[in-house]
Amino acid sequence: MDKGEIKAYIAKRAAKEFKDGDVVNLGIGLPTMIPSFLPADVKVVLEAENGMAGAGPKPAAEDVDLCVSDAGGQPSSIAPGGAFIDSATSFGLIRGGHVDATVLGALQVDEKGNLANWIIPGKMVPGMGGAMDLVVGASNVIVAMEHTQKGNPKILKQCTLPLTAKTCVTKIITEMGVIDVTDEGLVLVEINPEFSVDDVKAATEAELKVSPDLKTIE
Amino acid sequence: MDKGEIKAYIAKRAAKEFKDGDVVNLGIGLPTMIPSFLPADVKVVLEAENGMAGAGPKPAAEDVDLCVSDAGGQPSSIAPGGAFIDSATSFGLIRGGHVDATVLGALQVDEKGNLANWIIPGKMVPGMGGAMDLVVGASNVIVAMEHTQKGNPKILKQCTLPLTAKTCVTKIITEMGVIDVTDEGLVLVEINPEFSVDDVKAATEAELKVSPDLKTIE
Amino acid sequence: MAKQISVQEAAALVKDGMTIMVGGFLSVGGPNAVLHAIAETGVKDLTVIANDGGQPRFENGLHELIHNGQVKHLIATHIGVNPEVGQMMNAGTMKVTLVPQGSLAEKVRAGGYGLGGVLTPTGLGTPVGEEAGKEVITVNGKEYLLEEPLRADIAICYGTTTDAYGNTKYHGTTRNFNTVMATAADVVIMQADQIVDMLDADEIIVQGILVDYVVDGGAK
Amino acid sequence: MAKQISVQEAAALVKDGMTIMVGGFLSVGGPNAVLHAIAETGVKDLTVIANDGGQPRFENGLHELIHNGQVKHLIATHIGVNPEVGQMMNAGTMKVTLVPQGSLAEKVRAGGYGLGGVLTPTGLGTPVGEEAGKEVITVNGKEYLLEEPLRADIAICYGTTTDAYGNTKYHGTTRNFNTVMATAADVVIMQADQIVDMLDADEIIVQGILVDYVVDGGAK
Numbered sequence: 068m069d070k071g072e073i074k075a076y077i078a079k080r081a082a083k084e085f086k087d088g089d090v091v092n093l094g095i096g097l098p099t100m101i102p103s104f105l106p107a108d109v110k111v112v113l114e115a116e117n118g119m120a121g122a123g124p125k126p127a128a129e130d131v132d133l134c135v136s137d138a139g140g141q142p143s144s145i146a147p148g149g150a151f152i153d154s155a156t157s158f159g160l161i162r163g164g165h166v167d168a169t170v171l172g173a174l175q176v177d178e179k180g181n182l183a184n185w186i187i188p189g190k191m192v193p194g195m196g197g198a199m200d201l202v203v204g205a206s207n208v209i210v211a212m213e214h215t216q217k218g219n220p221k222i223l224k225q226c227t228l229p230l231t232a233k234t235c236v237t238k239i240i241t242e243m244g245v246i247d248v249t250d251e252g253l254v255l256v257e258i259n260p261e262f263s264v265d266d267v268k269a270a271t272e273a274e275l276k277v278s279p280d281l282k283t284i285e
Numbered sequence: 286m287d288k289g290e291i292k293a294y295i296a297k298r299a300a301k302e303f304k305d306g307d308v309v310n311l312g313i314g315l316p317t318m319i320p321s322f323l324p325a326d327v328k329v330v331l332e333a334e335n336g337m338a339g340a341g342p343k344p345a346a347e348d349v350d351l352c353v354s355d356a357g358g359q360p361s362s363i364a365p366g367g368a369f370i371d372s373a374t375s376f377g378l379i380r381g382g383h384v385d386a387t388v389l390g391a392l393q394v395d396e397k398g399n400l401a402n403w404i405i406p407g408k409m410v411p412g413m414g415g416a417m418d419l420v421v422g423a424s425n426v427i428v429a430m431e432h433t434q435k436g437n438p439k440i441l442k443q444c445t446l447p448l449t450a451k452t453c454v455t456k457i458i459t460e461m462g463v464i465d466v467t468d469e470g471l472v473l474v475e476i477n478p479e480f481s482v483d484d485v486k487a488a489t490e491a492e493l494k495v496s497p498d499l500k501t502i503e
Numbered sequence: 504m505a506k507q508i509s510v511q512e513a514a515a516l517v518k519d520g521m522t523i524m525v526g527g528f529l530s531v532g533g534p535n536a537v538l539h540a541i542a543e544t545g546v547k548d549l550t551v552i553a554n555d556g557g558q559p560r561f562e563n564g565l566h567e568l569i570h571n572g573q574v575k576h577l578i579a580t581h582i583g584v585n586p587e588v589g590q591m592m593n594a595g596t597m598k599v600t601l602v603p604q605g606s607l608a609e610k611v612r613a614g615g616y617g618l619g620g621v622l623t624p625t626g627l628g629t630p631v632g633e634e635a636g637k638e639v640i641t642v643n644g645k646e647y648l649l650e651e652p653l654r655a656d657i658a659i660c661y662g663t664t665t666d667a668y669g670n671t672k673y674h675g676t677t678r679n680f681n682t683v684m685a686t687a688a689d690v691v692i693m694q695a696d697q698i699v700d701m702l703d704a705d706e707i708i709v710q711g712i713l714v715d716y717v718v719d720g721g722a723k
Numbered sequence: 724m725a726k727q728i729s730v731q732e733a734a735a736l737v738k739d740g741m742t743i744m745v746g747g748f749l750s751v752g753g754p755n756a757v758l759h760a761i762a763e764t765g766v767k768d769l770t771v772i773a774n775d776g777g778q779p780r781f782e783n784g785l786h787e788l789i790h791n792g793q794v795k796h797l798i799a800t801h802i803g804v805n806p807e808v809g810q811m812m813n814a815g816t817m818k819v820t821l822v823p824q825g826s827l828a829e830k831v832r833a834g835g836y837g838l839g840g841v842l843t844p845t846g847l848g849t850p851v852g853e854e855a856g857k858e859v860i861t862v863n864g865k866e867y868l869l870e871e872p873l874r875a876d877i878a879i880c881y882g883t884t885t886d887a888y889g890n891t892k893y894h895g896t897t898r899n900f901n902t903v904m905a906t907a908a909d910v911v912i913m914q915a916d917q918i919v920d921m922l923d924a925d926e927i928i929v930q931g932i933l934v935d936y937v938v939d940g941g942a943k
Contacts, residue, residue, distance in 0.1 A: 088504070090712050112712055116824065117748045118896030120710040121668075133751070134883070134895030140749030140778060140804060143896075148504070148668030150707035153898035153928075154748075154774070155832050158825025162617030162845065163686055165712055186850075192812060192819075193803025194775075200825030200845045204617055233848040306724070308932050330932055334604065335528045336676035338930040339888075351531070352663070352675030358529030358558060358584060361676075366724070366888030368927035371678035371708075372528075372554070373612050376605025380625065380837030381906055383932055404630075410592060410599075411583025412555075418605030418625045422837055451628040609838070618829070619842030619860065619867030640839065640860070642871055647839035651862055674925055705894050706926060 068261055073213055073242040076259070079104040080284055081170055081211045081240050085111050092116060092161065092201055094171030095139045097211055101170060113146065114166050116157050116197040121149020138197065158197065162204040169205035171198060172212045173236075175226045178273045180236040180248040182210065183228035195231060202235040214241035220272040222246070222253070243267045245284065246275070257282045286479055291431055291460040294477070297322040298502055299388055299429045299458050303329050310334060310379065310419055312389030313357045315429055319388060331364065332384050334375050334415040339367020356415065376415065380422040387423040389416060390430045391454075393444040396491045398454040398466040400428065401446035413449060420453040432459035438490040440464070440471070461485045463502065464493070475500045505669030505693070505717045513692045513718045514540035517657055520575075522550040524611065524658040524684040525565055529558045529584055532677030534661040534694035536720040538564020541659075542571055550576040552611070552655055554604065554680050556588035569597065578653070580604040603631060606650050608683055614652035615686025622647035658688035661720070662709065665695035669714025670707045678708065685709045694720040725889030725913070725937045733912045733938045734760035737877055740795075742770040744831065744878040744904040745785055749778045749804055752897030754881040754914035756940040758784020761879075762791055770796040772831070772875055774824065774900050776808035792816065798873070800824040823851060826870050828903055834872035835906025842867035878908035881940070882929065885915035889934025890927045898928065905929045914940040 068076065074097045082104035085091060092114040093099050102124070105111065113122040116138050123144035126132070130144070137143040145151065152160070160166060175183040182202055185195040202208045215221060222239060239246040244267050245257035255267060256278045268275050286294065292315045300322035303309060310332045311317050320342070323329065331340040334356050341362035344350070348362070355361040363369065370378070378384060393401040400420055403413040420426045433439060440457060457464040462485050463475035473485060474496045486493050514537060517523060527533025542564065551574050557566030566585055568574055576598040582588040591597040602610065609621045622640055626632040626648050633639055638649040660681040662671035671693055673681070685691050693714045734757060737743060747753025762784065771794050777786030786805055788794055796818040802808040811817040822830065829841045842860055846852040846868050853859055858869040880901040882891035891913055893901070905911050913934045 114712075115896070117751070118899055119704075120712050121704070132895060134897050136749065136751045136896050138748075140751065145704045145895075147701060148666070148670065148711055149704050150670055150710045151704050151893065151895055151898060152710060153828075153902040154824065154900050155828040155903050156710070158828050159612070159616030159686065160710065160712065162825055162843065163615050164617060165686070189813070191803075192809045192821075194799065194801040194821045195823050195851070196775075196801035196803075197824040199823035199849065199851070203844045203847075204825075229850045230848055232845075332932075333676070335531070336679055337924075338932050339924070350675060352677050354529065354531045354676050356528075358531065363675075363924045365921060366886070366890065366931055367924050368890050368930040369673065369675060369678065369924050370930060371608075371682040372604065372680050373608040373683050374930070376608050377832070377836030377906065378930065378932065380605055380623065381835050382837060383906070407593070409583075410589045410601075412579065412581040412601045413603050413631070414555075414581035414583075415604040417603035417629065417631070421624045421627075422605075447630045448628055450625075613841070617844065619844065619862040619865060621833070621841050622839030622869075624837065624839065640869070642839040642869070645839060649842075649860070649862070672925070705892070 068242050075100060076242050077211050077240055080245065081209060084168065084209060085109055089167040090114055090165060092166050092169040092205065096172060098170040114160065115143065116161065118152055118157060119145060119149055120152055120160060121146045158200050161200050164204060164206060166205045168207035168209060169201040170209045170211050173210045173221060175221055175223050175228050176210050176236050176239055177223045177226045178252050180234045181226045182231045182236050183226040184231050186229050188229065198231050202232045207237045208235050210236050210239045212241060214243045214270050220270060223272045243270060252276055254278050255281060257284050259284050286460050292318060294460050295429050295458055298463065299427060302386065302427060303327055307385040308332055308383060310384050310387040310423065314390055316388040332378065333361065334379060336370055336375060337363060337367055338370055338378060339364045376418050379418050382422060382424060384423045386425040386427060387419040388427045388429050391428045391439065393439055393441050393446050394428050394454050394457055395441045395444045396470050398452045399444045400449045400454050401444040402449050404447050406447065416449050420450045425455045426453050428454050428457045430459060432461045432488050438488060441490045461488060470494055472496050473499060475502045477502050504667055505711060505714045507717045510536045510540040510718055513537045513716060514544050516690060517541050517546050519546055520548045521656040524655040524688055525551055525553040526660040526679060526681035526684050527565065528554050528679040530563055532661050532679050532681060533564060534659045534720065535562050535564035537659050537692060537694045537718055538568060542567045547573050548575045549573055552578045552653060555579050556582035556585040558584050559587065578602060580607050601631065608680065610650050610653040611683040611687045614654040615683060618652060620649050620651045623650055653687065655688040657690045657692065658684040659692050660685045662693050662695040664697045664699055664702065665693050665717050666699050666702045669693060669711035669717055670702045671695065671709040672702060672706050673708050682709055685713045690715050692716045692718060694718045696720055724887055725931060725934045727937045730756045730760040730938055733757045733936060734764050736910060737761050737766050739766055740768045741876040744875040744908055745771055745773040746880040746899060746901030746904050747785065748774050748899040750783055752881050752899050752901060753784060754879045754940065755782050755784040757879050757912060757914045757938055758788060762787045762793065767793050768795045769793055772798045772873060775799050776802035776805040778804050779807065798822060800827050821851065828900065830870050830873040831903040831907045834874040835903060838872060840869050840871045843870055873907065875908040877910045877912065878904040879912050880905045882913050882915040884917045884919055884922065885913050885937050886919050886922045889913060889931035889937055890922045891915065891929040892922060892926050893928050902929055905933045910935050912936045912938060914938045916940055
């Protein structure tokens with residue numbers, strides 16, 4: 068798959084996970100591309116953990132309000148019906164199950180749905196920010212990421228990096244396919260027709276079951 | 286002392302406990318008479334646990350706003366600089382030590398400063414309302430009450446009724462005098478000149494030390 | 504968007520045996536129109552979580568539910584203003600659980616905000632503390648009671664002004680328990696004095712994403 | 724009434740070795756005028772509790788304090804935006820303690836609201852949980868971490884509009900940690916864009932009784 072198309076492909080597929088009215092928190096990077104792929108009849112409420120229950124799109128340069136940012140510190144806007152909130156309220160909403168889904172990237176995910184995405188000891192220390200709360204609190208935790216990192220699997224038998232949370236991931240969406248995290252392990256439920264099941268298995272360290280109902284990503 | 290004057294006498298003395306800017310919560314009944322006895326140069330901020338940090342006086346009939354009440358459910362008003370708050374915020378302020386003093390009545394107080402003021406099992410069950418939080422959270426807990434109940438002592442060696450909180454009371458103000466609760470027990474520090482020290486001791490079941498500095502209530 | 508329904512539709516959501524949270528403090532800031540409609544449905548065996556036991560004057564909907572015998576169990580902080588509650592409690596016709604007011608606020612907030620509980624010094628050494636079986640936990644040498652979260656099937660809240668999205672703001676002392684209760688139930692009904700198109704995002708006290716149904720309670 | 728002081732007077736309140744809370748989220752809603760004045764005093768060995776490690780662009784006062792080496796220990800949720808923080812952490816020139824963002828908010832709130840801590844599922848089974856020595860408490864069969872309260876000597880907060888009483892309201896996403904931090908320090912400084920005589924009692928986000936000093940930060 069063309070490298071330049073991967074992120075948009077993943078975001079487009081992830082956009083199908085939502086129904087009208089869902090409250091969704093989107094991580095920095097790839098997940099922020101999702102809203103542009105939502106069907107016209109699906110409006111989601113974007114929760115921004117830094118202070119909005121109902122964020123709007125990135126404003127045009129002339130409309131930038133320096134007092135309104137997203138969780139990455141970039142200029143943002145409030146959506147119609149949105150509310151500004153403080154950090155305690157924001158994470159209360161998140162931890163309390165009032166956010167239907169969070170979509171975020173990962174360094175590693177494993178067979179049990181364990182997630183590692185906040186630290187590579189001695190190398191990268193961004194900190195967990197709101198991620199630990201989000202993956203524990205949101206009803207659905209969707210990892211949207213490239214299937215491998217420089218050719219190395221990121222979907223592992225067991226995470227080797229420090230965890231963000233245990234058994235929290237519910238679904239993994241990559242450029243190769245869609246994987247559900249179930250009590251019986253990881254199940255490939257959709258596949259990108261550019262790849263074979265064997266391709267996906269080869270790029271995945273974890274044991275990967277294949278759904279008898281395997282569908283093609285449209 | 287004339288029965289009709291007792292409450293005002295106690296409230297007047299209690300009013301001397303405050304300095305300008307203190308944040309004070311006043312219980313229902315006698316304590317609500319305190320503000321009218323404050324010196325002109327002492328303005329206190331009244332915390333009303335039902336929802337005001339900065340309550341004003343009882344409004345004239347034509348100014349009543351049905352959406353503004355005190356903790357007894359009676360019409361009230363907001364003071365200049367006051368803020369309306371919800372119950373979680375109100376008790377956060379109280380529990381967090383942001384209220385300098387609470388003045389409230391008691392059924393019983395004992396030598397250790399234990400307080401009982403919310404239930405007489407089988408007879409009177411008003412419930413504790415905000416009292417348990419107030420006496421634990423406020424920096425100073427002042428019991429303002431008549432010294433005896435139908436001639437029976439209310440200041441006891443040990444409370445017999447279920448407690449509101451342990452070792453919480455810092456001062457007791459009655460029509461007979463002012464008693465500090467100290468590590469060495471109860472100490473009479475001021476006396477109403479209409480009574481003798483022996484009168485006060487006779488009306489008090491608890492052991493009562495007398496301050497070498499005993500003053501007369503003015 | 505929150506769905507706007509009638510007081511009768513709101514009342515019909517409450518079924519026998521449910522646990523409901525009811526906002527308000529005595530006669531201020533209670534969702535009386537919805538409570539009155541619930542009283543008319545005759546629904547029974549309710550567990551009610553509220554600040555108090557209502558006030559037997561004005562149009563107090565909580566008092567009406569209790570008076571009608573529709574409440575099996577009342578969890579509240581103060582019942583002295585409505586003598587009927589104490590009578591029913593002593594007669595054994597209604598169970599009453601008393602909770603300190605600040606602890607009730609935190610218990611409901613914990614239920615709504617996904618906390619397993621909070622540690623509070625309030626109630627230590629009293630009948631609502633260790634004696635009631637609550638766990639005592641020591642942090643930095645100081646003892647606290649573990650107060651566990653509370654949740655309900657339905658929260659019936661009041662708001663002064665609500666918008667089409669369920670966002671709500673308040674006037675006066677009407678916030679009381681309405682704000683935390685709106686976080687802590689599977690279904691949240693907001694009875695508002697006034698419903699507008701959209702509130703200013705800087706002025707919202709209860710976020711619309713918490714509110715399932717909006718009911719026009721009629722201007723005061 | 725809150726006392727109005729200059730940015731320099733505010734900065735002079737911060738002494739070597741103090742623990743300070745600093746509101747703001749990256750470059751939004753931080754009390755930068757006061758932080759800049761603190762940087763100029765040269766005060767050192769500070770422990771700073773903040774959302775992040777500042778942002779090395781715009782006029783970010785927190786970044787300035789860290790860059791100057793005035794911070795001995797940073798307690799924060801996210802430091803990736805300011806690479807210097809990670810470098811100082813790895814070089815051992817500044818201690819960094821990472822806390823989940825929602826837990827930080829609750830820890831500060833608990834410190835300000837007199838709670839002995841809260842129980843949260845966040846961080847269980849991770850390096851910030853049991854492995855860091857935090858107590859695991861089971862409530863109704865579910866495990867939670869006990870997160871203990873945080874307090875500071877001084878909280879330096881930002882507000883959009885503050886009144887003479889210290890009451891404060893906010894515009895946009897500037898509330899962030901400013902609201903909880905205003906509850907949790909012995910001394911609270913509120914740097915406001917605008918200072919007015921009196922705000923509407925229905926619109927106040929931080930209550931004036933929490934605020935000791937108001938500083939005019941200048942309109943944006």
